[in-house]
Structure formats: structure tokens, C-alpha cells
Amino acid sequence: MKPWKRMLIMGTLLTTTFSAGVFAEDVLQRVDAYLRPDFNVVLDGKPVQLESPALIYGGNSYLPVKELGVLFGATTIFKDSTKTIFINSRINPEQPVVGIDQTIEEFKFKSPYSIKVNYLGAEYPLMLAYVDEGTNNRSNLIYYRLSDVRKMGIDTEGLKQSKEKLTGALYISEPEMKKRLKQMPTPITSGYQRYVIAGEVNANKIKALKEYLDYNASNRISDIQFTNVPIMIEKLETENMYEYLHYQTRTTSKFSISHYISTKLILTKMEEKVDDGSIEGSDGYTINTYGSTDLDDQLEREIIRKEDEARKAKDEEAIQNAKK
Structure with a gap:
């Protein structure tokens, strides 16, 4: 036996x-x-x-x-x-003694924000979010972005993960995090600023990014009023390029829509002419946007695409069954 x-x-x-x-x-x-x-x-x-x-x-x-x-x-x-x-x-010795449930639950985040935290004496940027009430996950739990947690040197092997639908990023709930934390991360406050610029240490570049966010906090194009609330800016591997995640509200006299937007920001160093006519570097930067994506619209299109594919497959199956 x-x-x-x-x-x-x-x-x-x-x-x-x-x-x-x-x-x-x-x-x-x-x-x-x-x-x-x-x-x-x-x-x-x-x-x-x-x-x-x-x-x-x-x-x-x-x-x-x-x-x-x-x-x-x-x-x-x-x-x-x-x-x-x-x-x-257990037939083979390579089999794990305790299996891991690899099922990845999906959720749409609500009220995401970024902060700097102190963990074991070092500072780290951290993206956190709650869960939209329309999902099966508990909406009162805080979720930590997996990529940030791993940068903190925390072993996440075997912890249950959840995939955020809008960004595709993996998150870990706070109860799961506490299984591996040596101490709770301590938030580092920075005045009125409610977002983090992650990965950038150049003071002039940080200044330029902050000025850009302040300038674009609210603007009007034609009859549409745009309000942008920054969530997080992350430095990318390409030099002077950043991922900017923000919550945008578009308002007219007839409607108001709020969506999550992901935008690429590109910094270009300004140049100055000196008295002899030559060009030298400046401490200032100009910022251009590239590849802005409405994450809510993108998700909605993906849902419609999958529904269309499922409906088409069902129709084809019905045709094949009728031929039989």
C-alpha cells in the first residue's frame, strides 16, 4: 500500500x-x-x-x-x-515536499499610491494599492507590488501572488508579506508630495520632473478640463526615459471620466550659448511625452476582444455540431 x-x-x-x-x-x-x-x-x-x-x-x-x-x-x-x-x-526526489498553488488571481487596483519606506536601515520606493470591490480579493487589504518587494531583499518564493489587470504587475497582499518581513517597513514622509520618483538620484532631473508634474496638474484643451494626479514615476533602463503612472480626470459640461494613464517621459538636456558663441551644457531639462496609454480603455478593449473570440468559438462549435 x-x-x-x-x-x-x-x-x-x-x-x-x-x-x-x-x-x-x-x-x-x-x-x-x-x-x-x-x-x-x-x-x-x-x-x-x-x-x-x-x-x-x-x-x-x-x-x-x-x-x-x-x-x-x-x-x-x-x-x-x-x-x-x-x-x-512523491515518485521522484525532485518533487517538492509541499506543493505551491501557482494559481494567479487577478484584480483591478483601487487608490494606488507610492511612498518611500525604510526597511532594515535602507530606503526603498514602494507601490501600494487596494483592490477594486468588483473582484474576489478583499478590498480592505493593502497589496505590495512584487518588483518593489524583491528589490528590498525579501524572499517571496512560495508567497501567493495576484496580477493587477491594468498594468499587468504582480502584487502580494500584506498578510502574505508579513510571513517574510523581518520588520514592518516604515513610511518616510516628504511633505505634501504624494508620489515617488523611483530610481533617479540626479537632483536636476528630479527637479525637472517635479516641475513638469506641477505644470500639468491641471490644464484645458478645447472644452475639456484635464486633472492629473501623479501615482509614481520610475526611471527606465533607457537613459533619460521614465514611466509615469497617473490618475486623470476629464471633465466637460456634460460628463466626467476618470482613468488610469501610463505615459513615457523623455528628458532632454538644455543647451546655452555663451558670450563667445559656443554651446555649453545647462543644468536644465526639457520634457516630452511619448506613448501615452489609457489603461482603462486598453483593458476594456481586451475584455471585448476575448468575449468576441469566445462567441466566435461557440458559434463555430454550434456549426460543427449541426453538421454532425
Whole structure:
């Protein structure tokens, strides 16, 4: 008999931990149970020490399925998206002892912002966001952008990740982050500024970028009033090029629309003529925009495209079934 099958036969010993908040009320059942850290577990005549004590309910003993899987040579995987526990035999030594749920949940962020934080004595830029209420993720949780977290030297291997729909970036929820943090990051305030210019250290370039944002905070084109709220500016690998994420509101006498916009900014160093007619460098920069993308419109077009493809596939399937 395979080890994992023996484990399944010991059904009274199997359990796992679920968060009550993610289930509908008609699925939940409240019970009274007791933790018994004084209970000993012996496997094939040898005492074993488990991280979690035995749980006693209804006269039966329950132990964590993940730890039992390790003891019996099985790999256990919990798929949060389907609330399913998979128990698989470990055939090859390369198989992980504890499987990782690789399912990536998607969400659309709400109220994203960037700050500088102090973590273990160093300063880091960090993008954070809440979750739009229209998704399955909890809207009151703070999510940390994965790329920023990794730059902080935090081990994110095995942590559950979520993909943000507008930008395509991966995020990690605060509860997941706390599993690996040595201390909580401390926000570094910078007066009225509510955004971060990440990756740039040249004071003149930072000054030019800030002046550009101030100048374009509000402007009018024809009968449309544009209001731009900066979220984050990030230096790209190409010299003097930056990714500018902002929240733009367009207002007329008839409508008001707010969308997330991603724009490339390009800095060009200004030149000055000196008395002898020659050209020398200046500390100033001019800024031009390139490749502005309305992320909300882009997402909407992608949703429509997928719906059209699904509808076309369904129609083709119906035609093929009719021919049969």
C-alpha cells in the first residue's frame, strides 16, 4: 500500500486550516474543539514532533494534512481558488515536499499610491494599492507590488501572488508579506508630495520632473478640463526615459471620466550659448511625452476582444455540431 493511501485511510487524523471569511455562511458550521499539545504522535514506532498540536473534536483527533503529507512521503497542494486539497505520491526526489498553488488571481487596483519606506536601515520606493470591490480579493487589504518587494531583499518564493489587470504587475497582499518581513517597513514622509520618483538620484532631473508634474496638474484643451494626479514615476533602463503612472480626470459640461494613464517621459538636456558663441551644457531639462496609454480603455478593449473570440468559438462549435 502506498504511503499516501495509508494516510488517507487515517481519515480521522486529517484536517487543514481555512479562513472563515472566504466562505458563504451556508457552508460554515461552528464547532467547539480543543487543542491538545500534550498528545504524542508516533510514526512506525518513532516519536515525531509536529508544528501544530492535535485538535480534538467529536472524540476524533485531527492533525494538519500538510505535515502528515511530509511524514508519509506525499506532496500536498491547497488550491485556494477552488478550495481543494490535492495529495499526490512523491515518485521522484525532485518533487517538492509541499506543493505551491501557482494559481494567479487577478484584480483591478483601487487608490494606488507610492511612498518611500525604510526597511532594515535602507530606503526603498514602494507601490501600494487596494483592490477594486468588483473582484474576489478583499478590498480592505493593502497589496505590495512584487518588483518593489524583491528589490528590498525579501524572499517571496512560495508567497501567493495576484496580477493587477491594468498594468499587468504582480502584487502580494500584506498578510502574505508579513510571513517574510523581518520588520514592518516604515513610511518616510516628504511633505505634501504624494508620489515617488523611483530610481533617479540626479537632483536636476528630479527637479525637472517635479516641475513638469506641477505644470500639468491641471490644464484645458478645447472644452475639456484635464486633472492629473501623479501615482509614481520610475526611471527606465533607457537613459533619460521614465514611466509615469497617473490618475486623470476629464471633465466637460456634460460628463466626467476618470482613468488610469501610463505615459513615457523623455528628458532632454538644455543647451546655452555663451558670450563667445559656443554651446555649453545647462543644468536644465526639457520634457516630452511619448506613448501615452489609457489603461482603462486598453483593458476594456481586451475584455471585448476575448468575449468576441469566445462567441466566435461557440458559434463555430454550434456549426460543427449541426453538421454532425
